[in-house]
Amino acid sequence: MAKKVRVWFNRWFSVAYLYMNHIRNNPDGVEFEFYGTHPDRNSMALQNCDYAEVEPVLEGLEYVEYCVDFCRRHQIDVFIPRLKMLDIARHIHLFDEVGTKVTVCRDIELLESMIDKDKFYELVRESDVMVVPEYRVVNTAEQFKAAYEELASLGHRVCFKPTNSEGGQGFRIINNDRDQVMDLFGTINPYVTFDRVYDILSGVDQFPNMMVMELLEGSEYSIDCLADPNGKLIAAVPRRKGNGRMRYLEDNQELIEIAHKVAEAYRIPFNYNIQMRYKNGVPKLLEINPRMSGGLHVSCLNGTNYPYLAVKLALGGHVEPLETKLGITASHIEQPMIMKDVIQAETVR
Template identity: 45%
Template sequence: MKIWFNRWFTTVAHYIDLIRNNEDGAVFEIYGSHPNEDALYLQYCDYAFVEPDISGDAYIDYCLSVCIEKEVDLFIPRKENVLISQNLSKFHEIGVKVLVCNAELMALMDNKAAMYESITEREKEKGQPLVPLPDYVVVNNVDEFREAYTHLTKKGHTVCFKPVIGEGANGFRVIKEGQETIEELLTEGVTRRISMEHACSILSQKETFPDLMVLEYLEGYEYSIDCLAYDGELHLAIPRKKTGGRIRELEDNQELLAIARALHREYNIDYISNIQVKFSKGVPKLLEINPRMAGGLNISCLSGVNIPYEAIKLLLHGNSKVDKFTPTMGIRASHIEKEIVLM
């Protein structure tokens, strides 16, 4: 069975190994593509090729042509995964199964502000909470940005901001009080802190800019909850705590497991998803939901559950071939860099 990964993070190399070394002995041929021929995960693929640096409908046409040419059976996309979900029927017509949930959910979760609004609306409809949210304001000009900052600081918050649509920590900044000192400039490494004056000077370069979320900064521990589900049934949720540096801990946290169950009951997210939360004064608040394999999913697989392979089984067979999982929790892990010779 042929699987294609398009333009993924380097950490997808771990998931490729997990899929290959599955407990059922199922055999897969792994295809990988990226515009950069030196993308490291290509070294882990059976067949690798350079893809054009295009997007939109042209990229959909390209993906369809690759699936036909390579006789792909399973497509696990990262690039343009929202648009691909909106064109699933085209892939199904050529016999290709695609590991994405439904298009409406993909688009909703891609927009952090829309996701927050949806949660708030559903909580009002049901009269009960789903998950706590940070205080936030959506802005698209510098005057609104200043007003949002003032509003949140009056509530006692340290303030941060990030793009409404974005991936990972791209564009995330914490607003620090006062000017940057010479000592900070010369001794600190790469920082995500920015002064209010500097932020406004940049944002005022245009009358309007793409929507930003201005939020309370959450000071506590951050968790990623790796989930495996299908057709409304949540099979697995593993809270992965980010502690000091690169150390991660799999924590049997019932409060976070309840959040995962509540969100999956409400939104019916198929296959693999990742719920990111961060604590503030003892309260876990939602950062975002990613409907894909997260960068640290391999750490959660140390629990004894081969999550990428189990997701493929859900894609192929639905809930019929899923066993009851008993993950081992309490595991602490980290990672080191490893050299790779580029052929």
């Protein structure tokens, strides 16, 4: 009997549960075993694993050494990291030595810039690949005030976000017309007044770098991309975010062309996600996530198994460029499940 392919997900979002299902239910009949680690033993990502353990909280080289040891102990064939991708990429030779393929961008300078968004904006601004929003990088209250006033004077509504964050973490929109009492009693929202932010930031001499940007108020898209290990684009799916849970896989040729330009310019491998938002008919970059996006399972509804194909490519398989089915309206519902204790080992460090 052929050995099952062993795949490890480290500290992933709960949606990894679905990605494991996609990889298991592959059209080639390849059999897999899934390994998962997370500091939270009740993480949903672990519920779909054949082996799970509590992950230690480590930094830098110490964390990389834990990862290499995990791969060695369990003879991992493919490692799909989310946490500490940059540290892992910096020491990728250690994984090569134990025979584990890692679905991570090996271009350290590029990966570093994608994680620190202001660096990537500067890189993009020097090219004609995409348009970036007007932005300023600040780390003091006075810099924040100056950036806000400058962008507002140009006619922009203003928002801000830490340069190093995932998803909507730290994203706020400045709106000086808020009724703060009603906001307090209403639903949680991203709106905040300039005075409130300035007052908070004035309480410290310096804070972590933050991007103060023009607010993009048009349609938001996530372009889910699949590329081979050399960054050659195989598929790109523009996924528009609608109201609530509505999602639309659209035949947006403008965004598909941008995906081809990104692939040609930056050669990002495996699964990655380009987030863009329109303003006045122009799509502008929000960020690129060099990993599977949180909504990739929706894009899989077009009949293409993006998580499995990335694993196949990492193992040296060949995948031809794909003609993806578009024009699909999608949504999702929750599904209850009984939790089980899946931990086979506690933290080893």
